[in-house]
Amino acid sequence: MEQRLSIITLGVADLKKARKFYVDGLGFVPSSASQEGIIFIQMGSIALALFNHDALAEDATVPPSGGGFRGVTLAYNTRTKEEVDELMKLAVKAGGRAMRPAAEANWGGYAAYFADPDGHLWEVAWNPNFKLGKNGELILPK
Amino acid sequence: MEQRLSIITLGVADLKKARKFYVDGLGFVPSSASQEGIIFIQMGSIALALFNHDALAEDATVPPSGGGFRGVTLAYNTRTKEEVDELMKLAVKAGGRAMRPAAEANWGGYAAYFADPDGHLWEVAWNPNFKLGKNGELILPK
Numbered sequence A, B: 001m002e003q004r005l006s007i008i009t010l011g012v013a014d015l016k017k018a019r020k021f022y023v024d025g026l027g028f029v030p031s032s033a034s035q036e037g038i039i040f041i042q043m044g045s046i047a048l049a050l051f052n053h054d055a056l057a058e059d060a061t062v063p064p065s066g067g068g069f070r071g072v073t074l075a076y077n078t079r080t081k082e083e084v085d086e087l088m089k090l091a092v093k094a095g096g097r098a099m100r101p102a103a104e105a106n107w108g109g110y111a112a113y114f115a116d117p118d119g120h121l122w123e124v125a126w127n128p129n130f131k132l133g134k135n136g137e138l139i140l141p142k
Helices: A015-025 A053-059 A080-094 B013-025 B055-060 B079-094
Strands: A007-012 A038-043 A046-052 A064-067 A070-075 A097-104 A108-113 A120-128 B007-012 B039-042 B048-052 B066-068 B072-077 B099-103 B109-117 B121-125
Touching: A007 A053, A015 A046, A015 A080, A015 B055, A046 A053, A080 A097, A080 A108, A080 A120, A080 B066, B007 B013, B007 B055, B013 B039, B013 B048, B013 B079, B048 B055, B079 B099, B079 B109, B079 B121
Parallel strands: A007 A046, A070 A120, B007 B048, B072 B121
Antiparallel strands: A007 B072, A038 A046, A064 B066, A070 B007, A097 A108, A108 A120, B039 B048, B099 B109, B109 B121
16 A cells, blocks of 8 residues: 555635735645535645535534534744744634744754634644755655 | 654553554554653654653653543555455554544545554545555645
């Protein structure tokens, strides 16, 4: 079996609000495969999808109720330390919530967290131990 | 700002159990960047990380409690319809739970869902409308 992750879908309460944050605010460009009820955004080798929260639960055949920590975080790794501050400013301006202020991390980098309007957590991290390729791909050692 | 997603981290109750599922069961190969408390797995341009659930919440400075639907799903897109059944069998054999049996989907493909031992939901989907590149990358139309 090939080692692969194709899509990460974030459940959102209001797709228009999510679009405002990710597309208008962060500047992510939606694919033309997006439809009225779903937004697809190319993220390197995978797609980020934004889809109605309750419809996503229904698709997975689970009850839609839930709360508290989701047990999942996303990370955006930057090329420079300065970009962490820039991206945090942009995320807050776009309607995100700063969760952890940017600071030196115990693993040797510089990191912060924001939450998107639906509470999905993103770490913004500059990690000098992790290599980014020319297209922004994260390249782990084998 | 570059359009990028670098890491998705799944909170897990027991890293040894998570390793058994993802590494021994599904056959994903951990990077040598993995450490005692964290497993990193290269997934195309991003990394999948497995990390203690409570420590992940602490890192994001949120309370660790939570339950119900997480509002996030992952997807593994296959090259063929048959692979959906094969991967579902493998996931269940590895200790995952079949959530939705494989069936024709209303968007024209064939899909199923499983939950990993911590309840993280994975869709396994054959989607003839979405192109996979030679390295398994999902290629959306612009």
